[in-house]
């Protein structure tokens with residue numbers, strides 16, 4: 278879809294985006310940039326992609342009218358149930374798409390970075406499905422903290438390589454993956470997990486996640502008879518589930534787009550991941566965007582209770598949506614998200630991912646009228662967060 282909010286010919290979203298990469302990566306990026314649209318837009322690709330989404334992932338995911346939540350907040354709340362996808366979150370929409378591109382390009386080996394392990398699991402899953410070799414880079418500290426996901430990736434046949442530089446977390450894993458790609462340009466494809474990184478990744482990932490808003494449009498019309506919800510809402514880490522939730526509404530200016538970032542212990546606590554609230558313009562992982570940095574331009578370590586939201590940058594499209602005031606940016610603290618996680622569970626019988634719970638602050642932070650409707654993307658399920666919930670709720 279062409280929209281002034283989508284990427285332009287130069288790979289830019291307004292003043293954000295682009296491909297700010299070492300010269301040695303240029304051939305890989307150029308190669309991908311030159312072929313990705315031609316591959317994705319073929320009938321053959323679309324057929325296989327949509328079939329896999331249907332029979333393997335379980336799409337379309339339902340748009341569920343949350344009756345008790347709606348009564349409590351005196352408005353109409355609909356949940357887009359990405360938590361019901363195979364592997365438990367939206368990430369698989371993207372990894373299925375990218376692995377089909379990789380295969381079409383003749384690549385035999387897949388690499389990925391992962392923080393909490395969710396993108397690593399989604400990548401290892403599609404590699405098993407396609408019979409391709411998979412190497413996942415993960416910070417050494419994250420490997421220790423996320424043992425169940427490490428075990429899942431190994432069971433799926435992936436090799437998990439520890440990144441031992443820096444703070445030994447996501448940022449370091451990403452650097453290792455980029456290094457690997459430079460060394461193995463011929464046979465290797467790098468599957469990035471969010472709408473971040475150099476062009477064309479943010480655009481490619483947004484296209485694969487756009488299935489979310491494509492379905493919302495049809496389902497909302499079916500359910501309500503009206504064309505547009507008043508609000509569509511999603512949490513943002515890098516911003517892929519939000520980009521997918523917004524995509525087909527970008528030019529429907531009467532629909533308010535709301536993104537919720539994680540403010541951890543509070544915006545001014547020093548322990549936060551509220552990139553839009555605190556960040557300024559810089560370059561991270563090959564893309565110009567807002568990021569949290571100190572006076573010397575060093576990236577500030579982010580913090581959030583939800584591993585999927587503690588990224589120090591944000592996808593360039595979201596930076597542009599902020600610049601143009603097309604989207605509203607809110608933030609939720611750990612405590613606010615925890616309170617919502619328990620409330621959603623008790624009112625609807627749905628245990629949300631810690632990340633997804635952040636999005637629900639829209640119900641208390643904006644003045645939504647009783648006759649209005651709010652679609653909130655439930656990006657994932659809470660199974661992976663049970664140890665956090667057990668501790669925080671004394672279960």
Ligand SMILES: *Cc1c(COP(=O)(O)O)cnc(C)c1O
Nearest residue numbers: 514515516517518585632656657
């Ligand atoms: C990874 C993850 C996120 C954050 O990633 P985005 O790219 O911002 O969507 C949110 N929710 C869940 C369940 C995740 O696994």
